[in-house]
Every structure is written in C-alpha cells, then in structure tokens.
Amino acid sequence: MILVTGATGNVGRQVVAQLCAAGVPARALTRDTTATFPPGVEVARGDLREPLDLRGVDGVFLMWPLHSGAALPSVLDAIGARHVVYLGSGGVRDLTMAAQAELVSRCPQWTVIRPSTFAVNALWWAGQIREGDEVRGAHGDLAMAMLHEADIAAVAVRSLLDRRVGQTYDLTGPEALTQAEQVRIIGEVLGRPLRWVELPRAEARAQLLVDGLPESFVDVLLDAYTVMPRQPVVTSTVADVTGRPARTFARWVADRAAEFRASSARASS
Secondary structure, three states: OEEEOOOOOHHHHHHHHHHHHOOOOEEEEEOOOOOOOOOOOEEEEOOOOOOOOOOOOOEEEEEOOOOOOOOHHHHHHHHOOOEEEEEOOOOOOOOOHHHHHHHHOOOOOEEEEEEOOEHHHHHHHHHHHHHOOEEEEOOOOOEEOOEOHHHHHHHHHHHHHHOOOOEEEEEOOOOOEEHHHHHHHHHHHHOOOOEEEEOOHHHHHHHHHHOOOOHHHHHHHHHHHHHOOOOOOOOOHHHHHHOOOOOOHHHHHHHOHHHHOHHHHHHHO
16 A cells, blocks of 8 residues: 555546556545546545544655645654655755655654656646747746656555665656757647747736736745756656656647637537
8 A cells, every 4th residue: 555645636646546557556635625546445534734544555755845844854754664655855944855855764664755847737828828828937048858747656555566666767858858848848749839938037027926826936946046056957856766768759749639628629519
C-alpha cells in the first residue's frame, strides 16, 4: 500500500493512476471532498497538518503542498522507517529545496526527486492564447527543460516499486526551450501561429497578475528568471530510471490541448 499525498494535484493524480496501472494498492490523501479516483483507490480525507493514517502503508509519495515547512519534521517522524519518495518544492517559504532534502535524508529509507520547470506552468498563458495570437511576458530568451508531470510520477512510482533508496534524482525534460520557443510549439500543436511579445518588467508583472498568479509570487518569479542560467542542464534521469525517454514539451501540449482551446469550444457549443 502506497500513501499518495497531494493526490488531486498534477503529479499526485498521475502517481495514483500509475500505481493503479501497475496493480499496486494506493491510498489517496486529499482535502477535496468531491475528488474522484480510479476504482479500488482508498481515499483519506485530510491534509499534512493533521495526523496521518499510516496503517498498512509500506511507502509514501510525499509532495509538500504547504507554503510553510514547519510540519515537515513531524510528518517525516510519523512516516518513520517506511520508504518515502519526496518531491521537492520551491514554494516553501521557510525551507529551501536543499533544506527539505536534508530533512528527508535523515529518514531510514528515502528518495528525493528534484524537478526542473514543470511543463504545466505553461498553462499560465492559457488565457492569453484563448483570447489571441500573442503571449506577452518577460525573459522570452530564457530556456527551460520543461518536464511532463507524468514523467515525474513515473520516476516516483519506479522508485517506490524498486525500493530505490538513498537516491537523489534531478529530473528535466528532454530539451531546453526558451519561453518564445515554447509559445511557438504550443501554436504548432494547436494549428495556430502564436508569437512571444517581450515586455519590460513592470508590464510583465501586471500581465502575470492578469494571468492569475498571486501577487506574493510574481516578484519572486521574475527575480528568479533574472538569475536563472540561460541554458539549463538537461539530464537523462527519466530515461535512466524508467527505461523510456522523457516526454517532449510538444507531447505535453497535445495532452493538455483542450485547456488552451476552451474559449473556442464554448463559443461553438
């Protein structure tokens, strides 16, 4: 039995689905009382600030969804000697990813996954793409190795099933693409010409707010973009662990294309 935290999120939902496909019992931890899961999945209502039900659990997929890491040590203590596969998060204000990994590495059986940029972040542009042929933002020349959430889940599931303990996996997509190139690829998959429009910081900040990002995050994001290397390292870790190449960004767009086409679908209905 594997406990999956963040089970309704982009990665957690994939972990549950892939465990089910492998015939492995899963217990999904969720705060969403309306969430549905594949047949046979146990559902545990609650969150990581409450005591975990770990009866019968052999391993844990732990993705930290909270902005504070204050409760992380107690959660790890509760997991104890069970195998924990931890997906690091850059959104924890009081714990860097390195500090999170250090805490997890104190567990008897641990695996840490450090992801590159999630491909799902491109959904920030969905509103602009539904409304026109331009995507407006800053740092269009910034390259990122966009990572499909299904590949993150695949590495987590393989780590759990093979009991790959004491490993730290740096995951990336198969290629580095600038933000302008990402927009072009989205257009190619959708069959529409899309182009990137570079904005100065103040205008880019305003656009991110319109795109739905919280005000507390936009300056953090823009500051990070300023210092990120223009050509990131691309790893082969997904293929090394799963035996299958990492999915391309174009594949991710095809998998999520409906979310970029929603307005036209409503208009024609």
